[in-house]
Amino acid sequence: MFPQSKSGKFGLLALCALSGVLAGVFAAGPAMATDGSEGDNLAAYEARVVAEDGLVLRIGPSTHYRVVGSKEYGSVVGIVCRVKAERIEGNPVWYKLSDASYVWSSRRDIVRDGEEPRWC
Known part of the structure; x- marks a missing residue:
């Protein structure tokens, strides 16, 4: 050989x-x-942050996961998909963003055009 x-x-x-x-x-x-800005191309959906306090980004879909950043009011985020996880204010839906972080948001905190993101 x-x-x-x-x-x-x-x-x-x-x-x-x-x-x-x-x-x-x-x-x-x-x-x-997934290096650099190319990660944004993985997002199937885009949304704008409308929460006045912004959104907290975590490494997993629960408040028990470490915080890795935040998105300010007016930021555009790429959403890859959604998962059911820790229930906050009665809502169990978390979004997986194109940078592989997770964010919980009430529907009032993120504005999307079109259909709901697919389930992960």
């Missing part, structure tokens, strides 16, 4: 090098796909 030297080590070295290259390609692939 692989060329071998008299010591038999060449084939093993080639296999190790090839597996290292493939591992690097697969590990870097997802990071490159």
Whole structure:
């Protein structure tokens, strides 16, 4: 399969090098796909923040998850999909944004044009 030297080590070295290259390609692939502003292209829906206090972004769909940022009043956010999770003020719907953060919002806090985002 692989060329071998008299010591038999060449084939093993080639296999190790090839597996290292493939591992690097697969590990870097997802990071490159979502790097920078290209993440906004993943959003199927856009919405505008109309909550006067803005929205809190978290790493998961619950207040138990760490806060990773916020969106100010008037910001446009890309929504990928929605999930049912922790119920806040009677509403269990959280939105997954194009930057992979999650945000809870009453329907009064985000204005969307068109249909509801798909379920994740």
